[in-house]
Amino acid sequence: MRIEQTKIYQFSELGERAKESARDWYREGLYNDPPWLEEHQESRKAALAWIENVGHSELTGVRLFKYIQNNMAPGTLDGNCPFTGYCGDEYALDVVREFMARPTYGTNVLDLKTWINSAMDLMWDREFEWLHEDEQIDESIEANEYEFTENGAVYS
Numbered sequence: 001m002r003i004e005q006t007k008i009y010q011f012s013e014l015g016e017r018a019k020e021s022a023r024d025w026y027r028e029g030l031y032n033d034p035p036w037l038e039e040h041q042e043s044r045k046a047a048l049a050w051i052e053n054v055g056h057s058e059l060t061g062v063r064l065f066k067y068i069q070n071n072m073a074p075g076t077l078d079g080n081c082p083f084t085g086y087c088g089d090e091y092a093l094d095v096v097r098e099f100m101a102r103p104t105y106g107t108n109v110l111d112l113k114t115w116i117n118s119a120m121d122l123m124w125d126r127e128f129e130w131l132h133e134d135e136q137i138d139e140s141i142e143a144n145e146y147e148f149t150e151n152g153a154v155y156s
Contacts, residue, residue: 021152043088065103
């Protein structure tokens with residue numbers, strides 16, 4: 001028989017080197033299973049499907065504006081995450097709202113799809129960057145009350 005004793009620490013009690021180890025452990029989990037990735041992908045897919053419903057790739061500028069205004073689901077542009085309930089819906093719709101505010105000559109459905117994809121990529125990049133910032137990681141570790149050994153290894 002063997003008895004081992006291990007000192008267990010809250011994140012705030014760790015030294016700086018141990019905190020870095022704890023953050024590295026947390027970041028590794030983010031890379032393997034990023035939060036909200038599925039919701040983000042579903043939101044992108046739903047927004048693209050919605051704009052594809054226009055179905056008239058030849059419509060441009062003001063004619064496209066009028067078609068969206070008169071034929072697409074009422075209330076879709078009202079700011080209520082209409083596709084999936086995820087905030088990504090609004091990022092995608094911001095592109096359409098911008099077009100609707102100033103329907104530019106020559107803009108077509110393919111342009112809107114490209115811009116929606118770009119907006120969603122930018123949203124994910126910003127989200128991913130934020131998720132990996134030390135301050136956010138520290139907050140998440142403390143909120144979840146993870147415990148660590150003296151060297152910053154997670155205690156399970």
